Amino acid sequence: MSKQQFEISAGYKKWTNILLGAGVLTLALGVFFLAMSKDEVAQTRFWAVLLQNSVFFLLVVNASMFFICATTLAMGGWQMAFRRVPEAISSLVPVFSALAFLVFAGIIFGDKHTIYHWLDKEHVAHDPILKGKSAFLNPKFFMIWTIITMVVWSLVGAKMRKLSSQADEPMSLEESKKFIWNNTVWGAIFIVFFALTVASTIPWLWLMSIDAHWYSTMYSWYTFVSSFVAGMSLVALFVIYLKNNDQLGYVTEEHLHDLGKFMFAFSVFWTYLWYSQFMLIWYANIPEETVYFKPRLEGPYKVIFFLNLITNFAVPLLLLMRSGAKRSFSTVTVLAILIILGHWMDFYQMVMPGTMHEHYSLGWFEFGILALYAGLIMFFVGKGLAKKPLIAKYHPFIKESTIHHT
Amino acid sequence: MALKKFVVGCFEDEKVLFPAVEKVRKTGYKFHDIYTPFPVHGLDKAMGLRETSLHTAGFLYGLIGTTTAVTFMTWVFTKDWPMNIGGKPHFALPAWIPITFELTVLCAAVGMVLTFCYICQLAPFVKKHTFHPRATDDLFVMVIECGEHTSEDEVKALLNEAGAQEVNTQVAEEGWWIGRYDQEQELYKEPNIA
Numbered sequence: 001m002s003k004q005q006f007e008i009s010a011g012y013k014k015w016t017n018i019l020l021g022a023g024v025l026t027l028a029l030g031v032f033f034l035a036m037s038k039d040e041v042a043q044t045r046f047w048a049v050l051l052q053n054s055v056f057f058l059l060v061v062n063a064s065m066f067f068i069c070a071t072t073l074a075m076g077g078w079q080m081a082f083r084r085v086p087e088a089i090s091s092l093v094p095v096f097s098a099l100a101f102l103v104f105a106g107i108i109f110g111d112k113h114t115i116y117h118w119l120d121k122e123h124v125a126h127d128p129i130l131k132g133k134s135a136f137l138n139p140k141f142f143m144i145w146t147i148i149t150m151v152v153w154s155l156v157g158a159k160m161r162k163l164s165s166q167a168d169e170p171m172s173l174e175e176s177k178k179f180i181w182n183n184t185v186w187g188a189i190f191i192v193f194f195a196l197t198v199a200s201t202i203p204w205l206w207l208m209s210i211d212a213h214w215y216s217t218m219y220s221w222y223t224f225v226s227s228f229v230a231g232m233s234l235v236a237l238f239v240i241y242l243k244n245n246d247q248l249g250y251v252t253e254e255h256l257h258d259l260g261k262f263m264f265a266f267s268v269f270w271t272y273l274w275y276s277q278f279m280l281i282w283y284a285n286i287p288e289e290t291v292y293f294k295p296r297l298e299g300p301y302k303v304i305f306f307l308n309l310i311t312n313f314a315v316p317l318l319l320l321m322r323s324g325a326k327r328s329f330s331t332v333t334v335l336a337i338l339i340i341l342g343h344w345m346d347f348y349q350m351v352m353p354g355t356m357h358e359h360y361s362l363g364w365f366e367f368g369i370l371a372l373y374a375g376l377i378m379f380f381v382g383k384g385l386a387k388k389p390l391i392a393k394y395h396p397f398i399k400e401s402t403i404h405h406t
Numbered sequence: 407m408a409l410k411k412f413v414v415g416c417f418e419d420e421k422v423l424f425p426a427v428e429k430v431r432k433t434g435y436k437f438h439d440i441y442t443p444f445p446v447h448g449l450d451k452a453m454g455l456r457e458t459s460l461h462t463a464g465f466l467y468g469l470i471g472t473t474t475a476v477t478f479m480t481w482v483f484t485k486d487w488p489m490n491i492g493g494k495p496h497f498a499l500p501a502w503i504p505i506t507f508e509l510t511v512l513c514a515a516v517g518m519v520l521t522f523c524y525i526c527q528l529a530p531f532v533k534k535h536t537f538h539p540r541a542t543d544d545l546f547v548m549v550i551e552c553g554e555h556t557s558e559d560e561v562k563a564l565l566n567e568a569g570a571q572e573v574n575t576q577v578a579e580e581g582w583w584i585g586r587y588d589q590e591q592e593l594y595k596e597p598n599i600a
Contacts, residue, residue: 275503282500285492321465405447 006247006385016378023372030365041359044114047107048355049366051115054100055206056227056347057373058093059198060340063231065090065157066194069187072160075180077400078258081250082239083392087164088384089234090157095380097150104146104206108139115355118212129213137209145205149197156190167392176396198224207347210354214292218277223350225273229266229312230343232259233336238381240329240336247390250402253327257406260326263339267316270343274309295353300360304349311342344370409577411552412438414537415565416545416572420446423546426568427452430550435561438549441541460525464518471513475506535578545571 034046064086071079079086106112113120117130118137124130130137163183171179203223208215216222236259242248281289296305316335325331352360392398417423423440427449430437437453483489484496494501523529541547548570550561558575565573 275500279500279503283492283494323461 004389004391006242006382006390008382008386009245012378012382016375016382019371019375020379021375023368023375026365026368027372030368034365040114041356044112044355045359045361045365047103047110047112047115048351049369050103051107051206051355052347052351053344053369053373054096054103056230056344057377058096058100059223059227060231060234060343061089061092061096061377062153062157062194062198063228064235065093065153065160065190066198066228067231067235068160069190069194072183072187073191075397077397078255078404080392080395080397080401081252081255081404082235082242082248083164083395084385084388084390085238085242085248086235087161087388088381089231089238089377091161091384092377092380093157094150094154095376097154101146101150104143108143116209116212118209133212137205137212142205145201149202152193153190153197156186156193159186160190164392164395165388167395167398168389170394171396180396198227207350210351211292214289216277216281216289216292218273222270222273222277225266225270226312226343226346229263229270230340232262232266233339234377235259236263236332236336237340238385240333242385242390243329250391250398252404253329254404254406255401256329256332257323257326258404260320260332263332263335264316264320264326267312267320267339271309271313271317274313295357296349299353300358301349301353304345308342308346308349311338312346315342409579411558412537412576412578413550413552413558413561413565414574414576415548415550415568415570416538416540417548417569418545418571420546422569423548424449424452426548426565426570429564429568430548433564435556435564436551436553438551440549441537441547443542443544443546446546458525460518460521463521464514467517468510468514470517471510472506474513475509476502479505535576537576537578538572 030046030049034042037043067079068083068086068090107115108119111119113123116137118124118133119139124134135141160183163179163186166179198220200220203220204215207223208219236256239248239251239256239259243251278293281293295301316339319325319331320335348362348366415426417426423446427440431452431454440449440453442449479502480497483498488496491498527534537549538545538547548565550565552558552561552575562573562575
């Protein structure tokens, strides 16, 4: 029988420390050389990279809670064998919320026009389009809605995780029914709020407002899917890591197959939304809309733009299509890493063209902050996994998960 | 078409069926097929059927659809009849994606359905032998093909012992089979329980 409790191994700790060390060093150097520099481009680079990473990783870890709530509402039992993994990942939401809040506070109260040019009051006064949007795009609304969002995500997520702990103790039939009902209610609350935030307002505020003149109704869905497919890849990575260490005994390749299907299907769905957004704008060819794609398709971001399609569509489509590939631990590991990095690049090309324009760089600071967030994820997920037994032994659906067969 | 002899065993429960399948495979008799009222998870693996190549065929059909769509539209709009449509380039790839996608799906879907019908020998003019009318209702019907050296009585005894409710012998036509799919059966291996 495999181990019931996760213990952080020496190797895991070593890599966490290396990544965290590199990340903190980068951040310190970044504060010193970029944020405190007189050069406006360097300052913008500092805030834009922090914005990209803090938003991306916050949405990625929050996608885990979305996965939990969606499967709860669908009465899905198959994921119960590794349910504690997305739970541990989602326990990062308060931490990453706090970090993202600091970044937003820095941008909004630091009056960084180069990031959000709607912060410039004089400019807005003479700009009829931004003036029209000012009821939505103003610092007060931005900060209040951001705080509400982060607090509700964190609280409802914490409630779902707390409910899950009940399944570590034996339950009677009546208690089980009540347990499922409670899960359903809280899951539904989360999903509704998730739709109001990630699937609509939050990407408008945090990312789309970088190009404040431009708008796209596809944008929020596109952002959500990007973060969801990366989130599922992150879950798959941790499941594989634990399985390699002789933990999560109930997980078989059947469960991995379903995780692989999520990665495959949502990569395709991402492409569908990417294309829907791109094709309509390309075809209509209206200047106020094509302004978004000009720097990406023809300008300095051309390489990243097409690389994005290869890593996030072509490679997952072709390599994950066979059912054997989705059941292979090594293939899923490689593709999960590729998908996470690919969507990190996707967020990069969402943020940079509107902030850095042609002065973009992809160097020590960008990858250093990526290492910082990877380290934070390893550190906090490791802690979250070690806190509870890895399997909710008395969950009513656990049997369904152990005999799961695709 | 050649007539063949089949031993038919009927089971009422999946729980009896699976050990019986294992038993038959251990002794090495050849399954013609097992007819079930509903899809039974894991039965294909228990029977040792090799994985179907239908999806590979589907991928190839899809590829044919993609290439047909892209090459045809390229030829029409750049060589045969170039037109200025809204000032777009003649080679307007983004605008063609929907048609390419549709043709890919159409070719893959229709091709796979036809291939499936061929593999299962389903067509309006093919008369299939029904081994037991209750196979579509509530009975799991295991059909074992008798070769030259197969002892009919031994198979019957085996099925009876394995818990079959009803055992009989039937002679039926094999069907117009050309492929090799029905001849490939994996040898039984003890499952490796680690």
